[in-house]
Amino acid sequence: MKIYVVSNGIQDTADQLVEQLSRITPQDSKASPVIVVDDRYNLHLGSENYAPLANTSYHLSDFFHDRGGIAGGAMMVDTHQIATKLNGLGTDWVLFEFGQNDKGSCFDFVRKLARYNYITPTLRAKNVIFSVPSIDLGLFAKEINESFNNLPASPISVAQSGQIRMLLISTKIERVFLGLPLLSVPLIRLKRLLMFIYRRLAKASLGQSL
Numbered sequence: 187m188k189i190y191v192v193s194n195g196i197q198d199t200a201d202q203l204v205e206q207l208s209r210i211t212p213q214d215s216k217a218s219p220v221i222v223v224d225d226r227y228n229l230h231l232g233s234e235n236y237a238p239l240a241n242t243s244y245h246l247s248d249f250f251h252d253r254g255g256i257a258g259g260a261m262m263v264d265t266h267q268i269a270t271k272l273n274g275l276g277t278d279w280v281l282f283e284f285g286q287n288d289k290g291s292c293f294d295f296v297r298k299l300a301r302y303n304y305i306t307p308t309l310r311a312k313n314v315i316f317s318v319p320s321i322d323l324g325l326f327a328k329e330i331n332e333s334f335n336n337l338p339a340s341p342i343s344v345a346q347s348g349q350i351r352m353l354l355i356s357t358k359i360e361r362v363f364l365g366l367p368l369l370s371v372p373l374i375r376l377k378r379l380l381m382f383i384y385r386r387l388a389k390a391s392l393g394q395s396l
Contacts, residue, residue, distance in 0.1 A: 187303075188212060188313045189334060191327045192223045193320035194283065201238045204279045207315065208239060217335040222327045224320070241279035244271065246287045246295055261288065263295040268302050275308055281315040289322065293329055300333035 190207050198206070212219040249267040272280075282299075284292045296316075303309050318326040 187218045187310050187334075189218055189220045189330060190223060190313065190315045191220060191323065191330055192315060192317055193225075193323055194285070194317040195320040200241055200243045200281050203281065203315065203317075204239050204241045204313075207313070208279075220327060220331045220334070222323060224323060239279055240277040241281060242275060242277045243281040243283065245283050246285060246291060249295060250291075261291045263291065263298050265298050265302070268295075268298060269306070272302070272308050273306070275312070278311075279313045279315065280309070281317060283317045284319070284326075286319060289325075292318070292326065296326075296330055296333050303334065 190210075192203065192207070207221075207223065210221060210223075212221055246263075247261075248271065249263045250261045251264045251267075282295070284295075299309075316326065316330060
């Protein structure tokens with residue numbers, strides 16, 4: 187998967203944006219490369235005769251709760267909407283337009299999309315574009331990079347990196363039981379209990395090491 191974080195300050199169509207970004211060749215990496223594009227002036231060259239690449243576009247509001255779930259003053263994203271809309275994705279390019287939505291809503295979507303990506307392979311061979319406000323381009327790029335690549339940001343994060351392994355284990359367990367609706371509720375409760383116990387043990391261990 188290749189991830190592009192671009193400024194939405196340029197009023198290009200989705201077809202034009204995809205055509206421009208398709209000219210960028212990132213270096214091979216074991217992690218999902220996150221390419222930050224602030225200014226696309228030199229990618230416009232030759233755009234007059236381009237052949238449109240198949241793509242799918244979404245606005246952040248497409249993933250909000252139907253009943254308007256709100257937390258901390260920000261609209262919350264419905265995980266089921268992500269699964270419903272993306273499970274049948276058939277194009278190699280997908281664009282998520284954040285517009286001027288609250289940062290809390292945007293970050294909530296990024297985290298839930300990253301978690302969806304761990305469980306389902308739909309996006310893993312895709313080119314994923316996040317169109318974000320130019321003033322917060324760096325902030326969004328950092329959040330997206332950490333969410334999709336699980337890069338520790340501090341020594342404490344390194345010490346708690348075991349939680350990431352725990353998350354991967356839990357998602358594998360979820361994948362096994364996704365086809366068993368009767369076990370979904372007990373599974374969720376068991377996972378929450380295990381994560382609570384793990385956090386308490388990790389916190390106690392970290393406190394002793396300090």
